[in-house]
Amino acid sequence: MQRTWLIAANWKMNGSAALVDEMTSVLANITNSQLQLLLCPPATLLCRFKTARNFALGGQTLSHEVSGAYTGELSAALLQEAGASYVIVGHSERRTLNAESDELVAAKLARAVAAGLTPILCVGETQMQRQQEKTQQVIARQLDAVYASQPELLAKSVIAYEPIWAIGTGESATPELAQQTHAFIRQHLTQYDAAAAAKVKLLYGGSVNADNCSALFMQTDIDGALVGGASLKP
């Protein structure tokens, strides 16, 4: 199946107002109807982007609550008001550093969809889990936690496979290895909604850069990338 590409930039806790302007003008030169570009800057920078631009904006996380006394949190509605149409959910850094459980990730994803944001669900194994040949088991658990009880959300999701050992290490998964896991993910998702599984965009993330992206994008089940470090260089 021919799916269009999505290239998403995750700025994490980096960037500046100056980078917003620089990136906006560099990206203005890109015209490709098969390619959707998405920037996920820190939330405080979302409002600095002009409304007229040729890329989408997303948040890096959201609250699973609608509104209320949740100091420091950001709701789906606030992200949307700031210009976001996507949101990253369950990034491994949040799962690890902010102790986000599979259940919380599932609740956040449901909240994003209910609000009309497109969630990018991140899944991926640690180095140790890969060595123990538990990659598929771990990813299946992360997917099941979200879709087993709410399979209707699959059609509204994007999924990013981000092996934790490849994030920020300069050691990307090989295209073959990434393809193998992407094929597993797509296959695993057919039990929830076969049509949605065929269509869902599967992004690869983990040390993607200008040198290795073409080979990754040539793989059948890789529909784009979630890029961290390299996305800060216009």
Ligand code: PGA
């Ligand atoms: P990286 O980060 O490209 O710097 O490895 C990817 C990510 O964490 O989404």
